Amino acid sequence: MQAFRKGTRSVVLGLGLGLSVGAAALVGCGSEGNSSTEKPNTDPDSATAADSVAPGYRTWMGPLPGTTQRLTLHLVEAPVMRGGAHPANLETTVATYTVAGSGTTHLLYLRPTTPDSLVLEEELGINTGSADHTAIWRFKRTETALSGTRGGRPLTLRLGRSPGSVTLTPHFFVDSMVADARFPTSARAQVSLLAVLPNPTAPTLTTAVLGAVRGDSAALTPAAPPLPAQWAQMRTEFEAEYRADVDTMRQQEGDSAVVAGTLNYALNYSARVLWNEDGLLSLGRMVYEYRGGAHGMNYTTVSSFDSETGRRLTFDDVFSLPDEKAKKALSTVLDAVARLQYGLAPNATLGGEDGEGPLFVAHIPITRNVCLTGGGVLFVYPPYDLASFADGEIELFVPFSELQGLLKPGLPGVRPEALTRR
Numbered sequence: 207m208q209a210f211r212k213g214t215r216s217v218v219l220g221l222g223l224g225l226s227v228g229a230a231a232l233v234g235c236g237s238e239g240n241s242s243t244e245k246p247n248t249d250p251d252s253a254t255a256a257d258s259v260a261p262g263y264r265t266w267m268g269p270l271p272g273t274t275q276r277l278t279l280h281l282v283e284a285p286v287m288r289g290g291a292h293p294a295n296l297e298t299t300v301a302t303y304t305v306a307g308s309g310t311t312h313l314l315y316l317r318p319t320t321p322d323s324l325v326l327e328e329e330l331g332i333n334t335g336s337a338d339h340t341a342i343w344r345f346k347r348t349e350t351a352l353s354g355t356r357g358g359r360p361l362t363l364r365l366g367r368s369p370g371s372v373t374l375t376p377h378f379f380v381d382s383m384v385a386d387a388r389f390p391t392s393a394r395a396q397v398s399l400l401a402v403l404p405n406p407t408a409p410t411l412t413t414a415v416l417g418a419v420r421g422d423s424a425a426l427t428p429a430a431p432p433l434p435a436q437w438a439q440m441r442t443e444f445e446a447e448y449r450a451d452v453d454t455m456r457q458q459e460g461d462s463a464v465v466a467g468t469l470n471y472a473l474n475y476s477a478r479v480l481w482n483e484d485g486l487l488s489l490g491r492m493v494y495e496y497r498g499g500a501h502g503m504n505y506t507t508v509s510s511f512d513s514e515t516g517r518r519l520t521f522d523d524v525f526s527l528p529d530e531k532a533k534k535a536l537s538t539v540l541d542a543v544a545r546l547q548y549g550l551a552p553n554a555t556l557g558g559e560d561g562e563g564p565l566f567v568a569h570i571p572i573t574r575n576v577c578l579t580g581g582g583v584l585f586v587y588p589p590y591d592l593a594s595f596a597d598g599e600i601e602l603f604v605p606f607s608e609l610q611g612l613l614k615p616g617l618p619g620v621r622p623e624a625l626t627r628r
Contacts, residue, residue, distance in 0.1 A: 261285045263374040263402055263479065266352050266363035275307030279314075279352070279363055280479040284378035284400050298378060298400065300476055300492075301326050306368075309581015309624060310603055311480045311488075314343065322347050328356075368483035370619070372411070372513045374402040376477070379437040383445055385452045385464040393469035397444045399437050402477045402489065410516025411487070417518065418491060418509040419475075423574075424520060444473050451497070468498040480508060481579040486619025487513045488577040488584075505588035506599060508577035512618040519617070521574040524583065526614045533572065536612055540570035540585065543602050557593075565592045570602070578617060581624045582606050 263282050270277040284298035301314040317325040326343040341357035352363040380398040401419045404411045416430040430436065448471050455463035463469065478490030488510040496502030510519040517523075527533050544556055548564050557565030575586045582605040589595045606613065606624045613625075 261376055261378075263376055265366060265368060265371070265482070267366040267368070268361060268363040270305055270307075271356055271359040271361055273307070275305050277303055277305055277361075277363070278368055278483075279303045280482065282374075282376050282400070282402055282477055282479060284376050300400065300478055302478055302480060304481055304579065306483075306580060309481075309579040309605065311579050311584060313478065317342070324352060324354075370484040370486075370513070371482045372408070372487050373405040374479065374482070375405070377401050377403060377433050379434075379441075381441055383448065385448075385469050386461070389461070389465055391465045393464055393466060393471075395444070395448045395469070395471035395473075397441050397473045398475065399433075399440060400476045401433060402479065403433065404487075404513075408513070408516060411511060411513055412516075414511055414516055414518040415487075415489065415509075418489060418507075419477075421491065421507065423507075440473075440475075444471075447497075470496070471498070472496045472502065478506070480577055480584065481510075481619070482513075484580060484619040484621070485512065485514045486578055486580065487511045488579060490577075490586075501595070503589065504599070506586055507575055508584060508586050510577040514618065519578065521576055524576065524578060524614060524617065525612055527612065532612060536572055536609075537569055539604055539608050539612075540572070540602060543604050543608070544570050547602065564597075566590075566594075567592055578619060579603075580619050580621065583609065 261283050263280070266279040266281070268277055269275065280302045282300040299316050301316060302311060303314060304311045312328060314326040314328050317327055319325050324343070324345040324347050328341040328343065330339045330341055343354065343356045343361070345352040345354035345361075345363075350365045355361055378398070378400050380396070382394055382396040385393040385395070403415055406412065413429055416433065416436070417427060419433065420430040420436055422430065431439075451471075452464060452469060455466070455469065459466075472494060473496075474494045476492045476494075478492055479488075480490050481488040488508065491507045491509070492504065493506070494502055494504045510524075511517065512519060525536070527536060541556065542552070544550075544565070545552060545554060548556075550556070550563075555563040556568055556570070557563035558568035570585075570592065573585055573587055573591075577584050577586075582603055585602045585604065587600045587602075589598055592600050606620060607626055610625065
């Protein structure tokens with residue numbers, strides 16, 4: 207959704223620069239102002255051209271321009287909502303791409319499209335040589351191929367499935383509520399949940415993914431409830447908090463408060479597929495929240511799963527850090543990755559109290575918010591952890607070859623050649 211874009215610059219380091227078709231999505235669609243739920247309009251006379259894009263999770267594959275590496279575009283597309291219940295600023299398509307050779311994963315932003323086109327924007331980062339640090343993907347869309355350009359260079363992607371990938375199905379819920387239905391210009395709040403779940407024939411993996419959707423930070427927690435129950439709790443708690451804040455502001459400022467923009471609350475959860483092949487599934491849980499003030503807040507929690515056993519892989523399942531020396535070695539690697547990403551000299555200051563450097567910190571702290579790809583580990587830091595809000599989330603990708611001696615053996619989806627220093 208657009209809100210994720212604001213105040214967000216993901217810093218993804220690659221020392222080079224990453225399907226299956228889902229079934230119909232489960233939809234909960236609420237009508238504004240009364241908190242009721244209703245099914246989407248299925249009257250064929252009311253259908254729009256946008257309905258030609260069926261909901262689902264699909265991957266489109268082809269060579270990364272200028273290389274021999276395989277690029278996989280992951281598209282999570284929820285149903286098109288009609289009848290006024292679908293807020294205009296809520297995107298229901300989440301796009302990422304992964305690169306098999308390097309193992310990197312990148313978030314793309316949806317631009318306005320037509321039913322037979324797809325336009326995406328990629329933020330290239332700082333140290334890329336691009337003047338505006340962006341690349342636009344423009345595709346003509348058919349049932350089996352996407353044909354167009356990436357950054358002006360020809361690119362054709364064909365519908366396909368990565369080896370060892372998991373079938374995923376999008377599930378989308380959305381509702382909204384008005385601060386005071388008596389006022390046509392009343393402020394409104396919106397709440398939504400877009401998640402992907404594995405095929406029901408993989409119950410252990412589904413249980414693990416449900417825990418990540420709920421936001422569990424560890425695998426050893428009580429099993430998360432089914433998705434409709436999670437949505438119901440999320441929506442109920444959000445509305446209760448919203449009504450309480452509306453009442454408080456009305457008491458302080460009178461009826462004028464209910465038309466104030468600061469009461470246009472939002473809570474949006476969205477799924478991001480970060481890796482899906484060779485028995486490894488990695489997902490992102492992107493959250494945007496606005497509860498008044500100058501701007502909202504966004505952050506992403508990431509998780510990895512052994513898709514063959516269904517086991518969720520925590521930080522301690524990935525890393526072997528028996529002592530302070532090992533932890534220091536990992537921190538040193540993160541410092542080097544950040545300097546390379548920001549185009550700094552090997553011994554340059556990253557930041558700190560002296561005000562020098564692009565970050566708040568002199569050394570990158572170790573976060574437990576990590577996930578695996580086929581070529582490395584992605585470390586994700588929310589806004590304010592390393593830099594200002596304007597810098598947004600910062601993602602640091604560390605190739606496996608830079609983590610020798612720090613990883614536990616037998617990680618899923620890790621090919622031996624990825625562990626070799628080049």
